[in-house]
Amino acid sequence: MAEYNGNNIFEKLGALIPGYKGYSEREGRRETDKILREQIVDSLNNNISVLYKWNRAFLKEGHLEQLTEVEDIEKKLRIITDQIKFAQCGDSGFFDVVQVNEKTLDNLYLYDMAFKKKVDEFITNLNSINSHQRKGVGLENLSEQLDSLKQIVENRDKLITEIE
Template sequence: MEDLRDKSRAGENALETLMRKIPGFSGYFDRERRRDTDKIQREFLARRVGQLKTEMQGLQEEILSSGNLSLVELLDRVSNKMDRVIERLRHASYGQAGFFDVVKVNEAELDRLYEFDLSLLTGLSSAEEALMGLRSVLMTGGEDAAARLADFRRRVEEMDASLDERERILKGVG
């Protein structure tokens, strides 16, 4: 994924460029752009996790039709965890503190959040690879479907744990 911070600044119009020259406004303007970039990035991640969940549900139907009911309960738990990750991504804090907020977030911390959110993309790719492995085992009739599903579940749980770390960064304890 390209760096949205550079792309957002490159898309400035003449009025925005002029407003940036007003003393004190430039910092405000940059923070607003960071917040918008953060939101776009998290929405992108939430959509990708949603697509991954849809793919997993397709596999769930295959597993049900094959009669392998032992995996269905685990798939349901993974599905619930994915719902949690999607909601946490969609509703995560922007990383912007208001004037009266107890915890203040400076620009360096906002940049750290942006980089952290980019690392979530790596975790998502890892989960996609694990799901592809599960799919290939199911298609070939392999015996280690439970192990592949456990690997996929672990990677989804790692994404959820990463969102815990993101919250700690925002609170200034990470």
């Protein structure tokens, strides 16, 4: 009888199948990438309420021009959130034209980690804006940050489709 050395029995069986180890490692990377993207989406969605509070305050104060600006920021935020949520996750089937290898998946994960830092900066800025800043430069800065985040999300797919 074979000696059990602490590995999961499925890992032992997988080691006997040619190519399974690489497949398993790629699947782990894909799952990690997916979890990171879900975390980014959740953190953005959790902070949309700040914009709702601003809209209510502007409505009370009669600042209709700021309502439009905040609604534009909210729209941009929702678009980015959807793009992240439904972004390619690095999957590639056996017969796909573009095969996503481990290096590409690693680059994708590093890209997403850097993106998460930018998202965290946006959220920090969003939550640090006081009532006076909401009526000018603060909103413009948030809008510019969202434009930058949108560009990063759009460039993400290029990492997957790049042929080395």
